[in-house]
Amino acid sequence: MNRMKAVLAAAIVAGALSAQAATFRFADQGDAISMDPYALNESLQLTLMANVYEPLVGRGKQLELIPILATSWKQTAPTVWRFNLRKDVKFHDGTPFTADDVIFSYERAKSDGSDMKTYVGPIKEIKKIDELTVDIITSEPFPILPDTINVWFMMSKAWCEKNNAMAPVDVRKGKENAATLKANGTGPFMIKSREPGVRTVFVANPGYWTKVESNVTEAVFTPIGNAATRVAALISGDIDMMEPAPLQDLERLSANPGLKVLQGPELRTIFLGMDQSRDELLYSNVKGKNPFKDRRVRQAIYQAIDENAIAHTVMRGAATPSGVMIAPGIRGFPKDLNTRLPFDPAAAKKLLAEAGYPNGFEVGMNCPNDRYVNDAAICQAVAAMLAKIDVKVNLMVETKVTYFPKILSRDTSFYLLGWTPASYDAHNQIFAILMSPGPSGRGQFNLGSYVNKRIDELGPQIASELEQQKREAMIHELYKIHADDIGHIPLHQQALAWAMKKNIDLVQLPDNFDFLKWVVVR
Amino acid sequence: MTTAALPGRLARWWDGDLAYAFRHSPVAVVSGLVLFICLAAALLAPWIAPHNPFDLATLNLSDALTPPRGLPGSKPGYLLGTDDQGRDVLSAIMFGARISLLVGVAAVALAVGIGVSLGLVAGYAGGRLDAVIMRAADVQLSFPAILIALLIDGIARAVLPREAHGEVALLVLVIAIGVSNWPQYARTVRGSTLVEKNKEYVQAARVIGVTPGAIVFRHLLPNVLGPVLVLATINIATAIVLEATLSFLGVGVPPTRPSLGTLIRVGNDFLFSGEWWITIFPGAALVILVLAINLLGDWLRDALNPRLQ
Secondary structure (H helix, E strand, C coil), rough: CCCHHHHHHHHHHHHHHHCCEEEEEEEEECCCCCCCCCCCCCCCHHHHHHHCCCCCECCCCCCCCCCCCCCEEEEEEECCEEECCCCCCCCCCCEEECHHHHHHHHHHHHCCCCCCCHHHCCEEEEEEECCCCEEEEEEECCCCCHHCCCCCCCCCCHHHHCCCCCCCHHHHHHHCCCCHHHCCCCEEEEEEEEHHHHHHHHCEEECCCCCCCCCEECCCCCCCCCHHHHHHHHHCCCCEECCCCCCCHHHHHHHHEEEEEEEEEEEEEEEEEEECCCCCCEEEECCCCCHHCHHHHHHHHHHHHHHHHHHHCCCCCCCEEEECCCCCCCCCCHHHCCCCCCCHHHHHHHHHHHHHCCCCEEEEEEECCCCCCCCHHHHHHHHHHHHHHEEEEEEEECCHHHHHHHHCCCCCCCEEEEECCCCHHHHHHHHHHCCCCCCCCCCCCCCCCCCCCCHHHHHHHHCCCCHHHHHHHHHHHHHHHHHHCCCCEEEEEEEEEEEECCCCCCCCCCCCCCCHHHHHCC | CCCCCHHHHHHHHCHHHHHHHCCCCCCHHHHHHHHHHHHHHHCCCCHHHCCCCCCHHHHHHCCCCCCCCCCCCCCCCCCCECCCCEEEEHHHHHHHHHHHHHHHHHHHHHHHHHHHHHHHHHHHHHHHHHHHHHHHHHHHHHHHHHHHHHHHHHHHHHHCCCHEEEEEHHHHHHHHHHHHHHHHHHHHHHHHHHHHCCHHHHHHHHCCCCHHHHHHHHHHHHHHHHHHHHHHHHHHHHHHHHHHHHHHCCCCCCCCCCCCCHHHHHHHHHCCCCCHHHHEEEHHHHHHHHHHHHHHEEEEEEEEHHHHH
16 A cells, blocks of 8 residues: 555656646846857856856855766865866767866966956966866965856867867957857757847757756747836746846736746845045045045944835835845855944934034945946935935936946945855955955955955955864954944845746746756746 | 016017917917916925925935825825835926926027027028038937937036036036037028028018128028927927936936936836836826927917918
């Protein structure tokens, strides 16, 4: 009897698993600019290519490291990582994947037209040990190497040679080569057709090296720029899934019986930065001194902002107020520091008076209006809140195309920015935002030039510390110093919002990746 | 002019052809009245609006997205509801209309001024001057207005000191929109001038020795203005929308001082989600305003056209 039950259960499970082959149609607000996996370091580009190309080490459903084209890896010396490669993996054109392809992919990723140089930057060279083993040698001890290479995808040396696509080309400058429109990876999906800006069709790879959960045999990707059109396309049934779903439409979408909305925290933290280096702010009525150099002023600004109201009203609840510059889920996240200074306009007013600004002051603020979720609305809300402590904000809001060149040249006094540590590790942010501006990209996005000597000392130590506990302690110390200094003002982590038909099961990763291999159409 | 002469002049104007035509055209009276109300509401906004939406210190996020009176969830004091920042929509419309009207009217006046002068000169002078002016117009027509506006803004930013940017933002907008629109007027006026300049009255004026300047501005100008007036009234609406686009791109007024166009553009995002009042009311205000201006312009063209009387 029991046996019969088991057989029956197995039959049911098998029936459920071998669900009908299905077509999955999905839309995003933009398109990949190229099918070349090294063309652009941007999340939509990478999430699409991740279905076709694969890294050595990938990320699982909890963002944990999982073996993909490497089956195992270990550090054999402080600067040496040994990777054992997976056997019997074939590229879509049938050529086998070997150590030569890894070395080729390294050379290609660091070549001139590549946008992925930062990922292979710490690597000094790659040595072939045998056909399926490589040693990756870094210039400095680099304990988190496996964490940082999940979007460095492996390409076929033979295919690139045959198609004359040895180096990536800059599509933004109108250049093209074979890899721009065609793709030859090891991934679970292959490119069937590609019409840039119109649609890209993926088909399941019959020769994939493992079995995938997905029952999708064909996936059609369509970029739809206008949010309202995207919503309409989903409601009318033209597409099965879309992202991002506009916050103001979430209620209506979830109320639709045929649809569901999947929301989750994103790893990106939105924060405000202040110019703390110039002796006089570029955009302010305070002459001869810089109010933001005074910690009391920074604290006053911080405490005058009612982040809960922003999260509740401007973000419609789709944001998690944050006391730290990084999100939970990033390695090194200092949980106990994640409390914001209390919202207290009276205290803020008092701090301003103590700092010598009893009547407040004027300051110009820069803000994008098409980069982060409701970015311009956040800035307006901040301006209104600061007006209540007599800090008059002259808001300069503009499109990201003009915004970023402006603030990256530090032509700003007060600005809004968002940051996702690309390596899922705090060090990425420490190096780019918290350390003082310096050579080779250090403090490149520390646009207010916040400087603390101890942070500059800790940064390199964190980069090369091998012992996890010691490393975490240093990261904690660093974020504590930054919070005490109020080097920046963290606001919140925005939420991801995807909308899809009820019969779609998929996995929403906090880094905004959507793998077709986890999509099941019921 | 003495003070006593003023009522006399007014009275004479009231008895004149134009005023007579106005009084006897219901469309003109109604649209004139509507326009007057709109202008009064805009000009007197600081005194009669229930709130000052430009005063950030009075905004409260907890009042955001309040529906208009009569709907569930509405709050007293917000007749037409509030937008996503807690601004009273009615007040925002009144204050926003000030910016939109100022930019719209001033920009169109600038475009008309440049376009009509150049068109008259080109049409009357003909020859090489005509060719140069018209080719310049062609070249400019081949660029989208936004591109020209961005160019002018870029130049203004490079030339002016940082502190001055905020103050001249409106002026830059006016010049940007005005300059990008002049070719339409120049082409229209040139065409009419080519027709008019061979008519008897012009030839007569030339024969009795009237200077070319006087011919162009005293004889030709009144006769080519008809189509220009119609074009101008339509263009005020286009200018108001273009202002909103430019403000989005960061050229014009900041979002903390929303114009009518900006209110509509921002409100569009909320149309699907049920917060219709954020965009519908400013939109309706713009439609009414533009319709009134258009109808008045139509009427004025007819009233000034001797052939239609």
